[in-house]
Amino acid sequence: xxxxxxxITLVEGDLDTPIEGDLEPYxxxxxxxxxxxxxYAGWVDAIDAAMAIQFGREHYGQDQKCVxxxxxxxxxxxxxxxxxxxxxxxxxxxxxxxxxxxxSAGCVEAESSREALDTARRDISGAAEARSIxxxxxxxxxxxxxxxxxxxxxxxxxxMARGYAxxxxxxxxxxxxxxxxxxxxxxxxxEMF
Amino acid sequence: MSGSSNVxxxxxxxxxxxxxxxxxxxxxIDAGELIEPDDWMPAAYRKGMLKMAEHHANSEIIGALPExxxxxxxxxxxRKLALTAKVQDEIGxxxxxYRISQDLGKTRDQMLRDLITGRTxxxxxxxxxAPTWGDIAMIQWLIDGAAIMNQKTLADGAFGPYVxxxxxxxxxxAFHFKSGEDMVLTLMTGTQRQREMCQEAFDRWWxxxxxxxGPPDKPNSEQLPPMRWRMKTExxxxxxxxFVNRFAPAALDLGLKxxxxxxxxxxxxxxxxxxxNLRLNExxxxxxxxxxxxxxxxxxxxxxxxxxxxxxALRRLSYEQGRWVRKAVLKxxxxxxxxx
Ligand SMILES: [Fe+2]
Ligand SMILES: [Fe+2]
Numbered sequence: 245x246x247x248x249x250x251x252i253t254l255v256e257g258d259l260d261t262p263i264e265g266d267l268e269p270y271x272x273x274x275x276x277x278x279x280x281x282x283x284y285a286g287w288v289d290a291i292d293a294a295m296a297i298q299f300g301r302e303h304y305g306q307d308q309k310c311v312x313x314x315x316x317x318x319x320x321x322x323x324x325x326x327x328x329x330x331x332x333x334x335x336x337x338x339x340x341x342x343x344x345x346x347x348s349a350g351c352v353e354a355e356s357s358r359e360a361l362d363t364a365r366r367d368i369s370g371a372a373e374a375r376s377i378x379x380x381x382x383x384x385x386x387x388x389x390x391x392x393x394x395x396x397x398x399x400x401x402x403x404m405a406r407g408y409a410x411x412x413x414x415x416x417x418x419x420x421x422x423x424x425x426x427x428x429x430x431x432x433x434x435e436m437f
Numbered sequence: 438m439s440g441s442s443n444v445x446x447x448x449x450x451x452x453x454x455x456x457x458x459x460x461x462x463x464x465x466i467d468a469g470e471l472i473e474p475d476d477w478m479p480a481a482y483r484k485g486m487l488k489m490a491e492h493h494a495n496s497e498i499i500g501a502l503p504e505x506x507x508x509x510x511x512x513x514x515x516r517k518l519a520l521t522a523k524v525q526d527e528i529g530x531x532x533x534x535y536r537i538s539q540d541l542g543k544t545r546d547q548m549l550r551d552l553i554t555g556r557t558x559x560x561x562x563x564x565x566x567a568p569t570w571g572d573i574a575m576i577q578w579l580i581d582g583a584a585i586m587n588q589k590t591l592a593d594g595a596f597g598p599y600v601x602x603x604x605x606x607x608x609x610x611a612f613h614f615k616s617g618e619d620m621v622l623t624l625m626t627g628t629q630r631q632r633e634m635c636q637e638a639f640d641r642w643w644x645x646x647x648x649x650x651g652p653p654d655k656p657n658s659e660q661l662p663p664m665r666w667r668m669k670t671e672x673x674x675x676x677x678x679x680f681v682n683r684f685a686p687a688a689l690d691l692g693l694k695x696x697x698x699x700x701x702x703x704x705x706x707x708x709x710x711x712x713x714n715l716r717l718n719e720x721x722x723x724x725x726x727x728x729x730x731x732x733x734x735x736x737x738x739x740x741x742x743x744x745x746x747x748x749x750a751l752r753r754l755s756y757e758q759g760r761w762v763r764k765a766v767l768k769x770x771x772x773x774x775x776x777x
Contacts, residue, residue, distance in 0.1 A: 307605070402515055
């Protein structure tokens with residue numbers, strides 16, 4: 245395979261196929277321990293929520309130990325701009341400090357996303373001082389189940405820096421000791437013995 | 438891997454921006470605040486950030502190509518697992534960075550198409566070949582090492598989504614670098630043949646990694662928009678010096694020799710001489726070194742490097758061969774793969 249792939253000729257110029265369009269963006273939140281908030285992790289592009297959860301697990305569930313994952317279609321999240329007039333329970337996410345990721349902070353009942361934002365500012369602790377608030381209808385959130393295993397089951401330290409730390413240190417010690425010995429032996433009159 | 442400091446960013450005309458809003462924007466930057474996509478920003482800033490994130494995304498997915506080719510030839514199961522995970526990480530970095538770019542107003546499909554038709558670029562360093570396992574070790578040690586240094590400074594930038602992505606990416610880069618360091622150490626403490634292979638790969642990658650940080654800065658770089666608006670936070674030459682200060686003594690400790698080389702059009706070394714200028718300047722604490730051949734840098738960036746065509750050809754083939762999959766997914770239809 246590799247040899248063939250080494251020798252592909254480059255077709256130049258424009259593509260003759262039409263623009264294809266993108267998948268839907270989903271925002272992914274991860275929960276690092278049971279009972280803790282869901283923290284904004286990033287986005288994935290997916291065809292539907294099931295695919296978003298699947299990609300989210302691969303993409304954002306493997307760097308840190310993670311027990312739960314939420315996927316929310318991006319248009320379902322309101323930050324104050326477009327209003328959603330749907331009645332129900334809204335999940336509230338707060339960015340406490342500039343640059344921090346949004347974290348889930350509780351729920352409010354409201355008639356619309358605008359009302360949800362107002363209610364959140366009043367009722368959710370920390371919301372009034374938050375740098376940014378997001379709300380999303382709870383029913384639009386797709387979540388992993390309580391028994392889903394997201395974190396790896398086998399030892400995968402080969403994909404983490406700490407999986408190499410002690411070996412690397414030992415090897416450096418060996419290399420530097422060897423150099424010191426060579427330096428020390430430099431003036432040995434080897435040919436005399 | 439990757440980092441986008443050699444993206445050519447030419448940003449001007451803020452003349453037509455509302456001076457009041459521009460002043461507020463710059464005051465927020467000076468106060469160390471982060472700019473979020475919904476905030477007001479100069480059109481040139483939005484355009485510049487899009488260009489930067491797109492270039493970075495392109496670099497992540499093209500950068501994974503030479504490494505991907507080595508998965509089947511990795512020397513042990515552990516190395517194979519690690520390299521597979523590394524390549525997966527890099528494609529993931531590409532996904533995240535394309536997502537930022539999408540939010541700034543360009544579709545992903547358009548970006549993928551612009552990349553394979555040569556309208557946009559990727560990092561110059563990926564136009565060099567990786568003919569041996571030693572090159573895979575050097576890419577992870579030197580290039581991922583350089584990328585970490587660069588991306589750490591980008592994580593101090595001002596654009597919120599980009600900054601948060603850099604923080605997340607850097608966690609994974611730490612693994613790439615450490616496993617690269619482990620591979621280089623293994624080769625250099627191995628057999629004569631392994632040490633020679635490692636030295637040859639080092640000769641191929643030392644200068645590309647010094648050029649990684651982009652061309653020398655202009656005298657007024659700190660006043661130009663990319664730094665004025667904290668799209669980047671450290672000068673190319675300063676990053677380059679820090680890189681040499683860290684890696685030159687480490688290479689010497691490993692028993693590697695630092696050479697100035699000439700290469701054939703395929704990027705294979707044809708002659709080498711020791712870098713006579715290489716030494717620690719006790720006064721400044723900086724390692725001095727012979728400057729890279731910047732003509733080569735510009736030649737490669739203009740498309741005449743050893744692997745420019747090869748990288749684009751493979752990416753374009755992948756895009757075209759993957760079309761039926763995307764079609765099936767997007768339309769939810771039962772499209773079948775094309776008959777062989
Ligand atoms: Fe990397
Ligand atoms: Fe990367």
